Amino acid sequence: MTVLLAAAAATLFAIGTYLLLQRKLSRIIIGLGLLTHGANILLISAGVRGEPPIIEGAETSSFADPLPQALALTAIVITFGVTTLLLALAFRSWLLTDDDEVQDDLADRHVAGHDATRDETEDQQELIAWEERR
Template sequence: MTGPGLVLVVAVAVLFAAGFDLLMQRSLIRIVVGFTLLGHGANLVLLLAGGRAGTPPLLGSKGPGRMVDPFPQAMALTAIVITFGVTAFLLALAYRSRQLSGGDEVPDDVEDRRIGAERRRRDEAPATTPLEEEHPGREDGA
């Protein structure tokens, strides 16, 4: 794969990497932009799946090359519409959240903090052997 195909593969990789990075942020607007970048990356993947350009897929047409598959194009159009709808919905949620809370930062979940503190406590506790559990305080294990 050389030339334009390789450039598109690199562009897809960059779009997916940037999209996932922004999706993991705490700001709702960054999450929306990350989702949009993922949508554009998915459209480029569908463009790559279509293959090389060919003659239009019309019945009875005799062109110099092979007919192009219309399925990836239809999927790309569907992906564009779905991405637009979900982006509009996420923007509406971000706007409403900003109205109610005064910011677009996603707050920490209290339950997540409790579970994280428990896990840290468990990881920091000294490891005990089965003999120490049966006879605490005895160093010889008897």
């Protein structure tokens, strides 16, 4: 790890975060890709740097740490899968709305502006009235 690498990872995270907070799905997907790059830098620079970990002679002490590499490799491929899925979402959004903008959830807005408990309380009021009936 060098300060430069740390700064690069941090910058990738910051830009990725900024893009994640946008409304266009394509920007969100790009943001996720940048975040992954940042995370992979953190992963591989967490291990010892050195020669490729491929055993040819007896000398293994100069090897780069293979474990973070295996983790990063997994991360790269998974990101491809996730990117494909998210692009399919963008594609679907285009099929339905001609755009890839993430709209606000109208049902949530409705709940926020509506007293969802009204029906039950009406039941209960009826019950109390019945109890009090003379």
